[in-house]
Amino acid sequence: MYPRAFRYERAKSLDHAIELLAKYKEDVRPLAGGMSLIPLAKLRLVSPQCIVDIGRLEELKGIKEQKDFLEIGALTTNTEILESSWLGEKFHLLLDTAKEIGDVQVRNRGTIGGNLAQADSSTDWPATMVALRAKLVSKGPRGEKVHEIDSFYSDQYTTALEADELLTHIRIPKPGSYSAGASHVKLERRKGDYAIGIVSAQLEVDGDGKVTSAGIGIGAVGITAVRGTKVEELLNGKKVDDAVLASVPGAARASLEGSDILSDIKAPAVYRLDVIGTLASRCVGEAYHMAVSRKSARSER
Amino acid sequence: MTESVTLHREETKNVKWVGSRYPRKEDLRFVTGNGMYASDIRIPGLAHVAIARSPYASAKIKGIDKSKALEVPGVVAVFTGEEIVAELDPLPNLLPSPYDKVKDYGIAVDRVRYAGEPIAVVVAESNYAAWDAVEQLEVDYEPLSPVLTAKSGCEKGAPLVHENVPTNVVWQRKFTYGDVDEVFKTADLVVSKKFKWHRFTSAPLEPNVVVVDYDKRHVIFNIWSNNQRPAFNQAAIAKALRIDANRLHFISPDIGGGFGIKNENYPYIILLAVAARRIGRPVRWIETRTEHMVASAHGSEINYEGEMAFSRDGKILGLRAKAYHDEGAYMRREPIAAFNFIRHATLTYTFRNLEMDIYAVVTNKCPVGPNRSYGKMQQGFLVERLLELGAKKLGIDPIEIRLRNFVSSEQMPYETPTGAILDGGDYSRALKKVLENMDYAALVKERDRLRSEGKLAGVGISMGMDACPINFSSNRLINPKSTASGESEAAWVKIDEDGNISAAVGTSPQGHGHETVVSQIVADVLGVHPEQVYALPGFDSWTHPSTPHSGTYASRFAIAGASAVNEAARRVRGKVLRIAAFALKEDVENLELADGSVVSTKGKGKVPLKEVARLAWRDLANLPEDEEPGLYSNVIYKTPFKLPIDSQRGNFSLTYSYSACVVLLEIDPGTGVSRVKRVGIVEDAGNQINPLIVEGQVHGQMGHQLGAALYEDLVYDEAGQLLTATFKDYLAPTASDLPSYETGSIVVPSLFTPLGTRGTGEGGGAPLIACANAMDDALLPLGVEYDSSYLSPIKIRELVKSASGK
Amino acid sequence: MSRIQAIVNGRKVEADVEPRKLLIDFIREDLGLTGPHIGCDTSNCGACTVLYNGRAIKSCTMFAVQADGAEILTIEGVSTDGKLHPLQQAFHENHALQCGYCTPGMIMSSIDLLTRNPNPTEEEIRLGISGNLCRCTGYHNIVKAISSVAKSHIFVSPLKKAKEE
């Protein structure tokens, strides 16, 4: 397919990018990896008058460990994350998530910032960021802002960003202990597809195996990624045994109450709401198992 | 960079090339990116075509305003359906009167009949500009209410898809063989079930492409396309264009997969021909994937109401079924899919009582057309599913029940109730072999282990049959006025004055390796290496021989194509030997052709082929008196076919290749998602000219069939919009979604073909059907029966939930 | 129109392109390299796969202007010194192609895979080519071909070669 004509501007720096976005604010889109924007443009479903190519902004690339958090540049590709195996120790969930995205070609181009800015709850990063309680840093003509992930999305394809603002970095708090367990469970109809159900979890446990901190993100069910509040409440302070696991599906569904539910040809709303229970208990089970075994591996050392 | 690349081959001497796993000759250009597909053709002055399509399933076109479209920069011309059709006659169809009046021009005039139907042709300097103009076309539609299922189309008072014919049921016939009512009355068991055969498509990776250059100096249309049987289609195209067929010059270069669908791009050839003639420039249309999904040729969609009668000991006594075929909006090749049950209606089994009541119904959906295993897998599904249900009810093992019903090898050739003459084979050996290859006992154990882990799991077995090629006299059963019968293929083989060997066939392969197979056949006959044979690629109606049946469809190459080229090579060989005999003063009987020379077995010397060629073409005074110069033979092979026996019986295919398939299916009850854990198949294609290629065809069937069973479904909404119109929503499986295949074969040569080969390639649908049977086995513990050819996770999950709620 | 420069298969190319022109159209129509193909509208099929600065990408999902300054390798640049690349040879020997339409993209993805993971498992091979659809082979022989190259340790990246030329 063939996109409509547009004006192309290549940003030379972050400030230049913001300047360009502000200039064409009425009808402009930044272009990162293009894995969402270009397919939409080809089908002529999205046709901005101007596209600002931010692909070369080195200041938005790379992963850095800061004192209290991990900082990922918005233009870091899924492949770069996946190939940063050192993340496995403290941020295993990032690797689990990156590997689920699309296929190698999509991962090579697609960026974490573009994924989050696309605000499609069927993609993998939003749910994971909810689980990790990430903060998203943006910059625009009015300066820098820091957004809590929980308030970043207001609707499908809608974020807290203005048209002239860019997502610049993602900040991920370090887990309190090194023994966080993680799991990213994605249900897809075919390998590499957008999900029809995602549960992303990071759990920390104490020496007794009691959950000290739980982060649960649910994607591809609500029109935005949703925090599994009820699941978190259920798990906190508990050992996750079969009885607890049996309550997870209900808690996951309860967390979605009040959300508008996605429904399409791949999966109607009823199905999504139904299977998310299965996915949630699997995800929590896996993350808990990992947390406990990591904890005991540590204490043996 | 790539120009001087060579393939490495083992040097082998004195082998029979036919029968060897000879790696393909055509690969070299494909692996280096040098394939020549229709979209790779470059012609100076080329203009680009985009086709405007209807957004409605059914609507009146009240007017088209093209003024804005014409203003788009780069636009050359815009032709509405009305303007195009002014230069056309309608395309013919197969239907008996009055349904032959269904008008089809490949483009809508005043009424659109499916979402995606062409309504205008836009020509521009680039594809980008052409699509810009399509967006600017202003069309005034008056939407009508669409007919979206075969059943609703049959109802009294249903809106008419074609207003000039009396009903939407454009073809209906009940075929009855034996004493069906009686056996159903007296049977020990009758199982009956409604099944849904879902709509899917073989979707070749390369979409349709047509390039037309109108040469007004010679009054010739030069047509490059990926049509898989241009010679077959040329009469219809010429008639529509109101010109003589010898004014059409067809070139089908390399084709990126066809699977039947690419028989059906001929309406676009007509549209492009009109556009090329009107603007006086070559034009090119490259179908987008979305266009391919909404408007090429879907596979058939059927509602079956089936019944099978059994005796207590598991003998099938009879089959009775109603089949409602949703044919889509135009009857291009149809009702062949609906009719094709007749080719092997009873599959591999001996039952003699059969009634098939067929309804071909037009609807406001994409037209149905040939798709791999066209009409064959559907009949297999009906028979095998009912057989499976019967086995369960009778408490007979699924293997045992099949063994009890097989036509045995001693009964071959076996005439079925519909008049098909099975050409040999050993069905029980094939089934036993696949069970042995797969270690059936272990498979069942694995299933039980999965079940004990809380999974749903099932083992499914199925036979499949691929009847081919087509005896066109079968058309007389659709329309008594049809005059065709039999089928044929053409080939030539030539040794030029320097001893170079060339060969050409009228088939237009789409990845079938005909260049390799032709080379193997000719190499054996002429005693040379396959690399010494140049088999012409693709199809060009000016250089390749052809007949009105030429093309690659209906798994026909190993019968018609192979036989034609084999015979042409044999005739050239005969002449080579006669000329050599004359030169050596030796009897022809004492001569052999080997390693590029004719050798006397009695020690009277040898003549190189090159020398024979020189004699034949240049040294004419030294030829035997009565010998025509040259080494060239052009053969038209007639597949030995007869007229129908009566109005509902006949042998409409020559060979009946078959396969036995076993599947282990695992279902996650928590999500309803199923996965094939293991799959094995044993196929009998008779003698295999190239087992490597035959195996590849079997793999291809697997990919298509497992894809269709688990992933691929064409879904329309209640307004008649196709919801699965891209590869994002139409789930063509990836390598990660499919298992590896455990393939095997047995060889029982065909009794009826010169080389003992059976047509193969399309396959009989066994993997898909085995999946459906495995699904039934998996759901057995829940006490539910599955009723569809598509294993939708959503539906499975519903069944699981309703069963656990019980 | 925007002016772009790129190194394609070791050769420098320069052209004016409309910003909306997709990289695949630039490669096929402007450069005449018709090895990479188009099989879909939604970035699913991978027939258009090329190496872009050494990594497999879908050239239908990039604008040609974005490729300014990049190094691109298409299937046409994979074989060197008149010899097929081991993957090309293996695809041939294992009958890993039928119509050949997916083959150029498949080989480019396989190069990306084996460059990063010289000893992939069957599952990893299948994942590695999961961005490339094939409708003819059912993938069986493609997996076999890639695996045979990995097992015999004959893979060399064609990238270095392209650079040297």
Ligand SMILES: Cc1cc2nc3c(=O)[nH]c(=O)nc-3n(C[C@H](O)[C@H](O)[C@H](O)COP(=O)(O)OP(=O)(O)OC[C@H]3O[C@@H](n4cnc5c(N)ncnc54)[C@H](O)[C@@H]3O)c2cc1C
């Ligand atoms: C075949 C295929 C399969 C896929 N499968 C998956 C999958 O399984 N899981 C998954 O998670 N995703 C999947 N994706 C989507 C993929 O991850 C995309 O890369 C991602 O959604 C967008 O990232 P991008 O860098 O390509 O962004 P782009 O497409 O460049 O941009 C996306 C949107 O965000 C805006 N934007 C980009 N960067 C910024 C920024 N820094 N600040 C503000 N706005 C910005 C753009 O203007 C645009 O509107 C798939 C895509 C394809 C083509």
Ligand code: FES
């Ligand atoms: S054409 Fe690029 S992915 Fe299909």
Ligand code: FES
């Ligand atoms: S070989 Fe035809 S699509 Fe792969």
